[in-house]
Amino acid sequence: MAFSAPAADTRVKDVSIGENELSVRLMDGRTISVPLGWYPRLAGATPDQRKHWEIAGGGYGIHWPEIDEDLSTDGLLRGAPAPRRG
Template sequence: MNTLVKHTTPQAQKVWFTDAKMYVLLSDGRELGIPLEWFPVLRDSTEAQRMNWRLIGNGVGIHWEDLDEDLSIAGLL
């Protein structure tokens, strides 16, 4: 039996920060906690700059206008 399986990357739904980590809630219920050390632009930004994010591509990425920074969910996984 041939079954086509579509592999899709979950989409981001929510983003928030602590002093040391960025958290991303995914559409499949997973919650990612990523060290800010991995992303010097975000690590060195102000709280206001970090919080000025928007989802792009229906949640396949996150964009920070003030920082000219983009992250893909696939890249975080």
């Protein structure tokens, strides 16, 4: 008996940012949640700046123009925090 598994769709559907957590809802129904502290620009941004995000990279990225921050669903799924800056 053959069956096919549903295909993963890691494009961004929605983004929410709480006091300590960034959550990204994907088109396939999954939600990725990571500590906000992993992304210092987002952590240091105002609530209004955090709310102003755009889908980028063909649906696989998120861009916050006011703070010049870009994240990808691939990086979030891998658990990759922002690189430390000197």
